[in-house]
Amino acid sequence: QKEVEQNSGPLSVPEGAIASLNCTYSDRVSQSFFWYRQYSGKSPELIMSIYSNGDKEDGRFTAQLNKASQYVSLLIRDSQPSDSATYLCAVNGISNFGNEKLTFGTGTRLTIIP
Amino acid sequence: ETGVTQTPRHLVMGMTNKKSLKCEQHLGHNAMYWYKQSAKKPLELMFVYSLEERVENNSVPSRFSPECPNSSHLFLHLHTLQPEDSALYLCASSQTGLNTEAFFGQGTRLTVV
Numbered sequence: 001q002k003e004v005e006q007n008s009g010p011l012s013v014p015e016g017a018i019a020s021l022n023c024t025y026s027d028r029v030s031q032s033f034f035w036y037r038q039y040s041g042k043s044p045e046l047i048m049s050i051y052s053n054g055d056k057e058d059g060r061f062t063a064q065l066n067k068a069s070q071y072v073s074l075l076i077r078d079s080q081p082s083d084s085a086t087y088l089c090a091v092n093g094i095s096n097f098g099n100e101k102l103t104f105g106t107g108t109r110l111t112i113i114p
Numbered sequence: 115e116t117g118v119t120q121t122p123r124h125l126v127m128g129m130t131n132k133k134s135l136k137c138e139q140h141l142g143h144n145a146m147y148w149y150k151q152s153a154k155k156p157l158e159l160m161f162v163y164s165l166e167e168r169v170e171n172n173s174v175p176s177r178f179s180p181e182c183p184n185s186s187h188l189f190l191h192l193h194t195l196q197p198e199d200s201a202l203y204l205c206a207s208s209q210t211g212l213n214t215e216a217f218f219g220q221g222t223r224l225t226v227v
Contacts, residue, residue: 004156034215043204043218044157088157090216102147102208102216104157 003027004091006105015114019076023089023105026070030093033065033072038086038107048074079112086110117141120205120219127195128227135190135222137205143217145210146188148180151202151221163188164210195226 005024013019021035032051036044050056050063050072062075072091076083086107093101118139127133139146148160160174163182177199179191188205202223208216 008154032214036218043202043221046215046217049215101159101162102206103159106154106156 003103004089004105006087006089006108008106009109010111011108012111012113013079015079015081015112017079019079019083019110019112021074021076021087021089021108021110023072023074023091024070025072025089025091025103027091027093027103028067028070030070030091032092033063034090034092034102035061035063035072035074036088036090036104038088040085044088076110081112081114084110084112118205118207118217118219120203120222122222123220124223124225126225126227127192129195129197131195132191132193134192135203135205135224137188137190137219139186139188139205139207139217139219141207141217143207143209144185145208146182146185147206147208147216148188148190149204149206149218151204157204161190192224195224197226200225 003026035048037047038044048063050065053065056063060077064073086109088107089105091103121136145164147162150158159172161180162169166182177194181189202221204221205219206216208214
């Protein structure tokens with residue numbers, strides 16, 4: 001079982017609509033969760049972090065966390081063409097070595113259609 | 115400008131060459147990481163340094179050799195690489211603690227010929 005799972009897409013959303021990106025994780029003791037945006041040929045850029053159950057809003061972005069279901073999502077309202085990118089879900093937990101370990105999903109490629 | 119700088123941005127090397135990737139962070143963090151990103155694969159954690167001590171080595175082949183001389187600098191020394199090692203190599207830094215965020219450098223696009 002993959003540790004962090006995302007639908008690879010591509011996910012196509014019309015401009016102005018809501019884009020919904022989903023992520024599930026396997027490690028129940030994970031404590032912090034992040035969404036990164038990666039444009040083609042560029043490095044990942046942190047856009048949201050969430051640590052407790054519920055919703056966290058930042059501008060057009062809302063992160064949602066449900067630890068019981070081991071599920072984290074990212075909603076992008078009023079989608080813009082500039083939102084077209086790959087979105088990486090990352091989960092922080094403890095590795096087999098007893099250290100912090102940030103594990104990434106494969107990413108979901110999002111395309112906003114003008 | 116993310117506060118984490120990697121050089122070079124692009125590197126082409128032969129299988130018999132020796133080269134080094136460099137990473138420098140200006141964020142005052144105490145942990146640094148090397149990740150490998152290949153096409154259609156998740157980011158793979160290679161090495162973790164916390165307080166300048168290597169704390170994790172994810173079964174990475176010995177042809178990759180990390181070095182962390184201080185908390186601001188991280189190197190990845192490369193020798194006798196294989197074509198399948200061609201990938202984007204990303205450096206990241208963070209402050210230790212589970213609720214802290216990692217910030218990435220721009221990456222080095224490595225091609226082994």
